[in-house]
Every structure is written in C-alpha cells, then in structure tokens.
Amino acid sequence: MDDMYREVIIEHYKNPSYRGKLDPHDISFADNNPLCGDHIQIDLRVDDSGNVADARFDGHGCAISQASADLLVESIIGKPLEEVKKLNKDSILEMLGIELGPVRLKCALLSLKVLKAGVYGLGEASDELVE
Amino acid sequence: MALNVLALRKDFPILERETRAGVRVTYLDSTATSQKPLAVIEAMNDFYRQSNANIHRGVHTLAEEATALYEDARGKIAKFINAASARQIIYTRNTTESINLVAYSWARANLKAGDLVVLTEMEHHSNLVPWHMLAAERGIELDFIPVTMDGLLDLDAYRALLKRTPKLVAFTQMSNVLGTVNPAAEIIRMAHEAGAVTLVDAAQSVPHLKVDVQELDADFLAFSAHKMCGPTGIGALYGKAELLESMPPFLGGGDMIKEVHLRSFRPNTLPHKFEAGTPAIAEAVGFGAAVDYLSAIGMDNIAAHEHEITEYALERLEEIPGVKVFGPPARHKGGVAAFTLEGVHPHDVAQILDKDGIAIRAGHHCAQPLHEKFGIQSTSRASFYLYNTKAEVDLLVNGIYKVKEVFA
Ligand SMILES: Cc1ncc(COP(=O)(O)O)c(C=O)c1O
Numbered sequence: 030m031d032d033m034y035r036e037v038i039i040e041h042y043k044n045p046s047y048r049g050k051l052d053p054h055d056i057s058f059a060d061n062n063p064l065c066g067d068h069i070q071i072d073l074r075v076d077d078s079g080n081v082a083d084a085r086f087d088g089h090g091c092a093i094s095q096a097s098a099d100l101l102v103e104s105i106i107g108k109p110l111e112e113v114k115k116l117n118k119d120s121i122l123e124m125l126g127i128e129l130g131p132v133r134l135k136c137a138l139l140s141l142k143v144l145k146a147g148v149y150g151l152g153e154a155s156d157e158l159v160e
Numbered sequence: 161m162a163l164n165v166l167a168l169r170k171d172f173p174i175l176e177r178e179t180r181a182g183v184r185v186t187y188l189d190s191t192a193t194s195q196k197p198l199a200v201i202e203a204m205n206d207f208y209r210q211s212n213a214n215i216h217r218g219v220h221t222l223a224e225e226a227t228a229l230y231e232d233a234r235g236k237i238a239k240f241i242n243a244a245s246a247r248q249i250i251y252t253r254n255t256t257e258s259i260n261l262v263a264y265s266w267a268r269a270n271l272k273a274g275d276l277v278v279l280t281e282m283e284h285h286s287n288l289v290p291w292h293m294l295a296a297e298r299g300i301e302l303d304f305i306p307v308t309m310d311g312l313l314d315l316d317a318y319r320a321l322l323k324r325t326p327k328l329v330a331f332t333q334m335s336n337v338l339g340t341v342n343p344a345a346e347i348i349r350m351a352h353e354a355g356a357v358t359l360v361d362a363a364q365s366v367p368h369l370k371v372d373v374q375e376l377d378a379d380f381l382a383f384s385a386h387k388m389c390g391p392t393g394i395g396a397l398y399g400k401a402e403l404l405e406s407m408p409p410f411l412g413g414g415d416m417i418k419e420v421h422l423r424s425f426r427p428n429t430l431p432h433k434f435e436a437g438t439p440a441i442a443e444a445v446g447f448g449a450a451v452d453y454l455s456a457i458g459m460d461n462i463a464a465h466e467h468e469i470t471e472y473a474l475e476r477l478e479e480i481p482g483v484k485v486f487g488p489p490a491r492h493k494g495g496v497a498a499f500t501l502e503g504v505h506p507h508d509v510a511q512i513l514d515k516d517g518i519a520i521r522a523g524h525h526c527a528q529p530l531h532e533k534f535g536i537q538s539t540s541r542a543s544f545y546l547y548n549t550k551a552e553v554d555l556l557v558n559g560i561y562k563v564k565e566v567f568a
Contacts, residue, residue, distance in 0.1 A: 033511065034508070034512065034566050039566065039567060043503075043567075066523065066524055066528070066531075066537040066538055067507075067537075068537075089505075089537060090505060090507075090537075091505035091506075091507035091508050091511075092504075092505060092507075092508045092567075093507070093508075095505075133507075133511065136507065
C-alpha cells in the first residue's frame with residue numbers, strides 16, 4: 030500500500046496523455062462508480078481489421094481511477110478488439126504496479142468496466158466484466 | 161463543565177487500536193458511526209451471558225428479564241429526548257427505517273396525488289429516496305427548501321413554499337456534510353401554522369445536542385443508536401401519540417398483533433403495533449446503555465466540547481492553502497468539517513491520511529444533491545465527537561500537508 034502513490038500514478042493523474050473525446054467515434058460508453066461518484070467515458074475508433082485505431086478517456090475521479098484510465102487507453106491503441114475483450118483485473122493491476130484493497134480496486138477497475146461494456150455493446154458496466 | 165477527554169477516551173477501547181505498527185488510530189469519522197464505550201459493549205455482552213431469551217409471551221425468568229431490559233431501554237430513550245411516554249418510541253433498525261416507516265404507514269394513509277411534501281436541499285439520501293419512491297407510486301409532489309451558499313436554509317424561500325400548503329415538512333436537524341444546525345423549532349412552528357405535519361431527521365442531532373421533542377413540538381423524529389455510542393442494527397422513531405395511534409401498521413407478523421385469525425388480525429397497541437417479529441433485543445439493551453453513558457456526561461457538556469474542537473479545526477483547516485471548508489461558521493455548526501483540497505481527489509486525501517492512522521471519510525456522504533448544489537462531486541469529511549482532541553486536529557492538519565507534498 031505504501032507505494033500506492035508511485036510517481037507514475039501521480040504523473041498519469043496530473044498529466045494524462047489520452048484525456049479527451051473522439052469525434053467521430055465508433056464506440057463510446059460512460060459510467061459511474063456509485064461509491065464515490067467517479068465518472069469515466071471512453072471513446073474508441075476501430076479500423077476495418079477490427080483494431081483500436083484511436084482512443085480517449087474523459088471524466089473525473091481519484092488519482093487511481095484517472096491514472097488507470099490513462100494507462101488503459103494507452104495500452105489498447107493498435108490492439109485488436111478481441112484482445113481488449115480479454116483484459117481483466119490482473120491486467121490493470123499489472124499496469125498500475127500496486128496492490129489495492131477492495132474499495133480502491135473499484136476505482137482502478139472503473140475504466141476497464143466502461144471499456145468492455147462499450148466494446149460488448151452493453152447497457153451497464155458491471156463487475157462481472159473484469160473478473 | 162469542561163469534559164475530561166483524556167479520561168473518557170479510556171472508556172473507548174478501540175481508540176487504543178493501532179491500524180499499523182506504531183500508528184494509533186485517530187478516529188475522525190463519528191458522523192458515519194461513533195465508537196462504542198465499554199459500558200455499551202459490556203451491557204450487550206452481559207445480556208447474552210446472563211439474560212438472553214426472546215421477549216414478550218414468555219413466563220420463564222429469562223424471558224421476563226429480557227423483556228424488562230428491552231422495555232427499560234425504551235424508557236431511557238424516551239426520557240433522553242423528553243418524550244411524554246415510552247410508548248411513543250418505536251424501535252426500528254436505524255434512521256432510514258424510521259423515515260421509511262413514516263413514508264409507508266403515515267404517508268400512504270394520508271397523502272394523495274398532487275399533495276406537496278417539502279424537503280430541503282441538504283437531506284441525506286435516506287430522507288430523499290423514500291419520498292421519491294412515494295412520488296413515483298402516488299404522484300405526490302416534492303419541493304425543496306434551498307440551501308444558501310453559506311450552507312444555511314433559506315427561510316424566506318421556505319415561507320413561500322408554505323403558502324402552497326404542504327402536507328408534510330421533512331428535514332434534517334443537522335446536516336451530515338455542512339454540519340449546519342437548522343432552527344428546528346422555528347421550522348416546525350411555521351409548518352404547523354401552515355397545517356403541515358413535520359418529520360425531523362435527527363440522525364446527527366440526537367447524538368450531539370440536547371434534543372427535546374416536546375419543546376420542538378416535532379410530530380415525528382428519527383435517529384440511530386450507532387451514531388450515539390450505541391450498537392448498529394437499532395434506531396428509533398418518536399411520534400406524537402395521536403399520530404402513531406391513527407396510523408396503520410408497517411410490517412406485519414408476530415408481536416405487532418393483538419389477535420390473529422385465518423382471515424383477519426387486530427393490531428397491537430403502541431409501540432408494539434410497529435414492531436413485527438423478534439427485534440434487536442441485545443441492541444436495545446446497548447442503546448439504553450449508550451443513553452445512560454451520554455446522560456451521565458451531559459449533552460450540554462458534549463456539545464460545548466465539540467464546539468470548541470470544531471472552531472479550532474475550522475481555523476486550522478482554513479489556514480491551509482488550497483483547502484476550502486463547506487458550510488456555515490462554527491456558531492451555526494455541529495462537529496463536521498467537509499472540505500476539498502485543490503487538485504487532489506477526496507479519495508486520495510483519505511487514503512494518504514490513513515497511512516498515519518487518520519480515519520476520515522471521502523465521497524458524497526449520501527448527500528449527492530447537496531454536492532451538486534455546490535458544483536462538486538465529493539468532499540473529504542472530518543467529524544468530531546466527545547472523545548476527539550485538539551491534538552487530533554493537529555494530526556489531521558499535518559496529514560493534509562503531507563497529501564499536498566505527494567501531489568506537489
Ligand atoms: C443526516 C442523516 N440522516 C440519515 C442518516 C441515515 O442513518 P442510518 O444509516 O443509520 O439509517 C444519516 C447517516 O449517515 C445521516 O447523517
């Protein structure tokens with residue numbers, strides 16, 4: 030827990046590379062974390078061969094939720110959607126490089142839930158998507 | 161009389177707890193739930209060791225003892241808020257259930273489509289959602305006393321709302337975010353002049369201030385044991401006798417009946433009419449012990465101590481560059497300081513403070529509409545009770561400087 034605020038997390042929180050919106054986009058989805066009101070929207074452009082051509086996230090929330098969104102978006106650009114569908118909790122924790130308790134895990138996983146709900150065309154970002 | 165805080169802290173074993181090696185907890189989250197003194201823990205422990213049995217209907221010694229303890233506690237609670245009689249105290253699970261009891265029983269029997277219920281913009285979700293549900297089901301209308309930017313209720317706007325002859329005015333006596341202590345007696349008097357019934361959410365006031373239901377002339381008043389040194393799982397609804405008597409039962413089942421036949425039942429008298437099924441007996445005993453504990457210290461002494469801590473905390477917090485405290489000045493306020501720190505999300509503030517054992521809460525504190533009003537998603541909230549000290553405020557302030565360093 031002691032290095033939860035590693036420099037890389039603070040850096041991605043304060044100076045995100047992929048914050049913004051994509052217009053036009055092929056996929057866009059947004060949801061909240063009801064515990065703390067964190068909000069994430071993710072927009073994707075998908076090319077003809079089914080790869081993520083570009084992606085952005087927008088929203089507000091704690092350092093963990095915003096940094097993990099920035100890292101996640103960075104990691105999926107150029108990747109096939111089929112690979113994006115396979116991402117789970119462990120993929121996010123590996124990117125963040127920290128351990129998290131159950132409450133903060135929800136913050137970290139919000140962006141992935143939003144991304145997968147968008148990719149699968151679901152109405153809601155549920156927990157099962159990232160287990 | 162000034163509290164001997166260092167002595168009374170010894171009554172709360174958890175305050176000795178280290179949340180990590182060498183780091184003692186600094187508990188600044190009593191608005192969410194208070195800590196429990198040994199007197200309460202032991203009363204419940206003794207009940208299970210000595211007196212446990214189901215209440216009423218039993219003639220054996222243990223059942224009689226358990227029933228007497230359960231009913232004695234009710235008497236203590238009645239006296240604590242100066243209710244005219246113990247049968248006006250209905251045990252519930254918590255404030256939320258007390259409010260729902262009024263919404264299901266009184267409101268469904270008395271409100272129809274188009275009737276107005278007046279709430280305020282500073283309500284906890286527990287005094288909003290039951291009314292949203294009733295609005296969806298019955299078509300009642302809701303309107304809200306606005307909160308000014310200094311965190312006070314706008315009483316002129318309230319006066320205007322009363323011209324629309326609401327049937328019910330339901331409001332919090334003390335905000336769990338802004339800390340605002342509302343002029344409850346005046347709000348109730350004005351409501352009565354307009355012919356409305358009143359419901360007071362006293363979840364934050366009964367634990368921290370002397371509350372006298374007769375002086376307030378409240379029709380209904382709801383509170384929870386767990387915020388006033390008592391256990392979780394039990395709360396109370398106070399009601400005026402004629403209202404409670406006229407209301408249909410809420411939950412049906414055992415204990416709430418006089419007689420039951422295959423096709424009919426006759427409800428029991430007060431307060432049992434509203435207490436279906438086996439209640440939280442040990443918790444009621446703990447609730448009674450909590451009331452004894454607070455009474456022995458004196459609510460006026462507790463309020464004076466909290467005021468002193470809050471004044472000091474507001475002064476120190478406001479010195480910190482980037483900190484903004486929400487709510488009115490200390491003279492209108494109970495022991496709550498909700499704040500934002502520029503550039504840092506409240507979750508991160510709370511997380512970093514936790515490293516030093518400092519327990520505060522981050523989020524919208526079940527008052528999302530109030531946060532929307534102030535244009536923010538969430539706040540960090542430190543709250544104070546009888547066992548908190550100025551030294552703990554200093555720890556909080558030092559901790560916030562550390563947060564600023566991490567995000568510098
Ligand atoms: C003002 C207010 N009302 C209602 C409640 C709900 O209390 P409970 O969760 O015990 O039902 C709270 C608790 O946070 C509160 O602060």
